[in-house]
Amino acid sequence: MGSLLKIHELTKIFPGQVALDGVDLEIETGSTHALVGQNGSGKSTLIKVLCGFHQPTGESSASYYPQSIMNTPSLDEPIELRLGDGKAAANAGIRFVHQDLGLVDSFNAIENISMGVGYTKRFGGAIDWRADRKRAEEGLATLGFPDIDVNIPVGLLAPSQKTAVAIARALHDWDKGASLLVLDEPTASLPGADVERLFTAVRRLQEKGVAILYVSHHLDEVFEIADTATILRDGKRIATLPINELDHDKMIELMIGHTLIKRQQASRELTGSEKGLIIQGLTGGTLAGINLHVEPGEIVGVAGIMGSGREMLVPLITGQTPSDQGAVAVDGMQIQNYSPKSAINAGMAFLSADRYSQGVIAIQSVRNNLTLSDVKRNWSSFKLDHKAEKVEADQWIEKLDVKTPTSETPIGSLSGGNQQKVLFGRSLRLEPSVLVLDEPTRGIDVGAKEEIHQLVDQASKDNAAVLVASTDTDELIRLSHRVVVMVNGRISEELKGDQMTVENIERAQLQSQEQKMKAGTHGNA
């Protein structure tokens, strides 16, 4: 394998900030190259320069070795690639799939793919839908997604299928010379099981000789899919190493510049308290009857693959989705007329998995977002005391260490981690007896993640019963006193103390899958 793309001394300076400082990057033909680093390390900027969104500053140069994957030998002479020019990158065979995919949800796969590629026209300018359909179906089949219904709006597809459509669009002419596919955070919105399907597609492309530049927060994925990794920190390239010379801890160390202190929850014995959160026979959606008791001061983690019921548990507990059966009690009092409002009134506070669509009110200020669950608190003598509210908001901003210019800044302009801290404030402000969290650190980078974990620790020390549902196994181990694993809508296993290892949790989750398949075959027989 030879070189495919060489970037030399790439520098990008924004006003007041060096985003990229003389970064070298060399990608080999047919390799999967991971680009890792924390938010702000410059990896997004690098991708943006490559795709022509930003112009490089100063003397940067790049060259590529043109090749066709159709078994023609590579040329030896490199060709100069002008950085910051989208068209030049496209001509060099570099294709991009950005994080938000850029699909139109109401269009079907054929239309979405044709939209990027250009419609096949028949005589008279009419669209040749049959040719477009063929192209879409073939493209998706190549990626290992022949099951995608190209006739339904992509909004109805599973997240991994949507990603596949976006990749198919980017690679429509891969046989004519696409040589490098850049995947920018492709799994950011994918549930666990779907990631595997995406990887299968990536491996298929690799077999065809397409090189992949893989940008991700998720180190587990990097270890699984990549053969080389380049680590960026503060705009500098720290290292480029073969993946087998790296391990998880070493990579984090390179990313953040120092070793991460590992914390773990001290073990804790059940007290036999009747208080806290008691769930009895909760049924609805994929949940088939859950019984669970979380004592005050205890943190219980909930693990489970997509479809196991884990993703339904929090919406049902919080009243976001109505349940079919079962009861939830907070501190011994059963909640009546279930709704988010009655759950909050009973002493519960919660954070939904989807921060943007179910958590923040983006256009409103940090203050308004913070006090939303209990605005009345600052009501005095027949009017809302805006001053007192501001003072209170400032106290929370300091307490939670929220990086925001003022309490009046719209929350939408803050980073994800800071938005999440504000939402934590909204919940903690209620001094809840029960705190229910769904994916509390999704899309948040390593540094802010630990800060949020410490907030959860503090809540349990303040004697709240905490339930955390998460697809991040490391997070569950970090936070929980015990972890329950969900299988087919029920709790299948409970892990405590030393049993709580990544291996055990993963095994318990996957066992579920085997059981399900067995149950399926028995059912058929």
Add this chain to the structure above:
Amino acid sequence: METPEKSTTEEGNDLGSSPGGSIWSQLGFDRFSALYVLVAFFIFFGITEESFLMWNGSLEFVLTDKIVVLMLALAFLVPLTTEAFDLSIGAIAALALLIVNKIALETDLPQGLGALIAIGACLVIGWVNGFIVVKLRVNSFIATLGMSQVVAAIIRNIHDGGQINGELSKTYRSFGKGDIFAFDWPGTGSEIALPWYFLYGLIITFIVYYILEHTPTGRHMFATGGNPEAARLSGINTDRLTWGSLVGSAALAGFAGLVYSWKVGIYTTSFGAPLLFPAVAAVFFGASQLRGRPNVWGTVIAVYTLAFGIKGIGLRYPREISWIQPMFEGLTLLIAVAIASRQLIIKVQKRKLSKEDPDSSESENISDSA
């Protein structure tokens, strides 16, 4: 890292409502532009048109005449805070006016009672609007557009075409028409007086302002408009707020009809639906004032800026006013919304850049924790 912090601060200023450093924003052009325009109208028309500054020339007329539009504008504003459009307010106002006249003409009921019945009918229609939007999950735009046609049909059924003069009694009209604040305009000898309904209008405006800006209910309404699911998960009964705001909107629209019944009395087909547009224009124009979102005092300023502008133009070009007025209102709406969307686009772009670029708050976050 000093720089990112600085850049976030600046960004915060641009995004927030607090004034930045430029003279432009220090003078508040970005937040009070309509007031400057209003002052410009007063100076220009005050100099060129003699009667513009005369009390019974145009001041009294505009101040009192626009109470109807102001009430309709508030009727549009209230549900808009929860992101619900009420396009039936013009029709509802017409219905209230018609009922008052019809009852006065054809029954012996006290006319004050007729007014209460009219408001009651409006409340019923608002309730049905809420039912369709909240329970049947019909988009409010469609629901109230349909309802405005239904109300128009009801009006036709009660009374087909032409005007109807209920010959409202003096007693009834003195509810609203009687003078307050009567005194002599210095130097001119003309008497200054404002009718009671002007005072009612002010009080109602103040109440709406108080509810929206100074009560938890108002905060909940804006939260519902900003992100209904997030609001619901914060324990807010968003359905009830949307429903309630549509009932409130109908009540305000009905009140606009009553004001007209005190002021003019007679029902004509030109009252009602045609008033929807100026009301909507005022709300969106007003949203560009003061707070960068729909708000009461911005709406008040917008109603009167438009009204004085049109009055001045009418004095200057009396023959052209019939087409200038709708043109003026239409352009104001388009420009106001275009400016507002442009600001929004800039905000969104800034946010995107700040999210993706290294000088984001996230990077600051990292460096601090590292």
